[in-house]
Amino acid sequence: xxxxxxxxxxxxxxxxxxxxxxxxxxxxxxxxxxxxxxxxxxxxxxxxxxxxxxxxxxxxxxxxxxxxxxxxxxxxxxxxxxxxxxxxxxxxxxxxxxxxxxxxxxxxxxxxxxxxxxxxxxxxxxxxxxxxxxxxxxxxxxxxxxxxxxxxxxxxxxxxxxxxxxxxxxxxxxxxxxxxxxxxxxxxxxxxxxxxxxxxxxxxxxxxxxxxxxxxxxxxxxxxxxxxxxxxxxxxxxxxxxxxxxxxxxxxxxxxxxxxxxxxxxxxxxxxxxxxxxxxxxxxxxxxxxxxxxxxxxxxxxxxxxxxxxxxxxxxxxxxxxxxxxxxxxxxxxxxxxxxxxxxxxx
Amino acid sequence: xxxxxxxxxxxxxxxxxxxxxxxxxxxxxxxxxxxxxxxxxxxxxxxxxxxxxxxxxxxxxxxxxxxxxxxxxxxxxxxxxxxxxxxxxxxxxxxxxxxxxxxxxxxxxxxxxxxxxxxxxxxxxxxxxxxxxxxxxxxx
Numbered sequence: 301x302x303x304x305x306x307x308x309x310x311x312x313x314x315x316x317x318x319x320x321x322x323x324x325x326x327x328x329x330x331x332x333x334x335x336x337x338x339x340x341x342x343x344x345x346x347x348x349x350x351x352x353x354x355x356x357x358x359x360x361x362x363x364x365x366x367x368x369x370x371x372x373x374x375x376x377x378x379x380x381x382x383x384x385x386x387x388x389x390x391x392x393x394x395x396x397x398x399x400x401x402x403x404x405x406x407x408x409x410x411x412x413x414x415x416x417x418x419x420x421x422x423x424x425x426x427x428x429x430x431x432x433x434x435x436x437x438x439x440x441x442x443x444x445x446x447x448x449x450x451x452x453x454x455x456x457x458x459x460x461x462x463x464x465x466x467x468x469x470x471x472x473x474x475x476x477x478x479x480x481x482x483x484x485x486x487x488x489x490x491x492x493x494x495x496x497x498x499x500x501x502x503x504x505x506x507x508x509x510x511x512x513x514x515x516x517x518x519x520x521x522x523x524x525x526x527x528x529x530x531x532x533x534x535x536x537x538x539x540x541x542x543x544x545x546x547x548x549x550x551x552x553x554x555x556x557x558x559x560x561x562x563x564x565x566x567x568x569x570x571x572x573x574x575x576x577x578x579x580x581x582x583x584x585x586x587x588x589x590x591x592x593x594x595x596x597x598x599x600x601x602x603x604x605x606x607x608x609x610x611x612x613x614x615x616x617x618x619x620x621x622x623x624x625x626x627x628x629x630x631x632x633x634x635x636x637x638x639x640x641x642x643x644x645x646x647x
Numbered sequence: 648x649x650x651x652x653x654x655x656x657x658x659x660x661x662x663x664x665x666x667x668x669x670x671x672x673x674x675x676x677x678x679x680x681x682x683x684x685x686x687x688x689x690x691x692x693x694x695x696x697x698x699x700x701x702x703x704x705x706x707x708x709x710x711x712x713x714x715x716x717x718x719x720x721x722x723x724x725x726x727x728x729x730x731x732x733x734x735x736x737x738x739x740x741x742x743x744x745x746x747x748x749x750x751x752x753x754x755x756x757x758x759x760x761x762x763x764x765x766x767x768x769x770x771x772x773x774x775x776x777x778x779x780x781x782x783x784x785x786x787x
Contacts, residue, residue, distance in 0.1 A: 375760075376759060376760070377656070377759045377760070379656075394659075397659070408660075408716065409661070409718050410659055410660065410661075411659060411660070411661055411718075411755050411756065412659070413659070415755045415756060416656050416659070416755045416759060417759070418755060418759050419759060419763075420759060456756075
């Protein structure tokens with residue numbers, strides 16, 4: 301049996317330590333991640349605005365924390381805001397705060413995230429989800445280092461380093477008019493692309509070893525090695541969920557103490573890699589395994605057929621179901637699953 | 648205070664601190680010890696503030712008051728109210744008359760960690776001591 305893992309760490313190494321916030325294994329050994337580390341080292345000690353790009357689960361937040369940790373602001377606050385997780389109507393008050401009486405329920409003055417990040421770093425995750433009205437206000441902060449609270453007339457000055465991240469093609473949002481061009485140029489001073497795990501498979505072994513030791517210590521298990529079969533399975537998978545998915549698989553292996561059961565589902569999932577949905581583009585790079593390619597192609601063909609039938613019947617779903625020889629309920633389910641809408645059909 | 652600032656960060660609220668220091672007007676200082684004055688001040692402040700506000704002591708003669716959910720405007724009002732009340736009380740009840748200086752700062756408006764917050768408030772206290780008579784200085 302070939303093994304990975306040098307030895308077990310104690311529970312305290314991970315449970316109470318800073319490992320959760322600052323992983324020692326952010327960059328790994330691959331050439332692409334070495335390049336990322338080089339750029340991080342160069343930009344860390346400046347106040348330059350950084351845009352982190354990469355698929356979900358590639359470690360954008362960890363890199364942002366690393367930039368903060370290596371900067372002169374490392375003893376100051378690091379405030380994280382997920383722009384997609386906060387409803388658009390609340391985001392302005394969350395980021396910039398509000399004055400007493402500015403809206404119903406505003407019984408007290410409230411400081412915003414920018415005030416809490418003063419002299420430190422603010423990490424704006426999923427920046428492409430930011431509403432255009434807020435983009436103008438963010439631009440004002442970037443340009444003049446000041447803003448006013450919601451409903452207030454007093455300017456609040458802040459000294460904040462801004463790090464942003466997105467897993468979407470921000471240039472497309474720019475073309476669609478969903479993202480302000482002036483803000484794009486402001487935040488895109490240094491852009492760091494974090495490669496997906498399938499493009500740096502040489503790091504899988506080291507990451508597996510690290511997570512194995514981490515979760516063995518955390519769950520008080522004595523699982524210190526993976527079998528050759530399990531390793532081969534991990535290395536042959538294309539990891540659409542990236543490092544986060546690998547971490548969860550290893551966690552599952554440690555908790556269940558059964559790697560065959562834990563790795564059984566690997567490769568059989570039919571999910572499309574996050575941030576990418578073009579089958580031909582992926583298959584051209586040889587990233588999709590044959591069984592997945594077949595499933596994706598079947599789904600795409602099904603979607604096209606349903607779309608065509610719905611257009612033919614002018615969105616008469618009952619008639620379309622008859623033509624497709626499936627039940628009405630099944631058609632509704634498939635329409636929902638494929639994300640088809642009347643608007644999309646008519647385009 | 649560290650925990651209170653963490654709580655403020657989590658719930659996005661203001662927290663202010665006020666530093667109180669009394670000085671004897673008598674150059675000889677009288678026979679009233681600084682420690683006694685600080686303890687008397689702390690007891691009086693406890694009566695005049697909310698139960699949630701925290702009171703502590705720094706060194707022999709500085710009393711610290713942590714005002715939860717209070718921005719700089721509230722800190723200024725509370726500082727003035729307590730200053731007027733305490734200075735009146737200390738001057739009338741003690742053997743030696745005192746002047747009272749108050750310095751304050753607000754989280755996160757003026758500082759985003761406990762050390763810096765105390766430092767800002769202490770600077771304001773020093774400024775208040777530089778002024779004549781009972782004085783309150785809150786960082787703008």
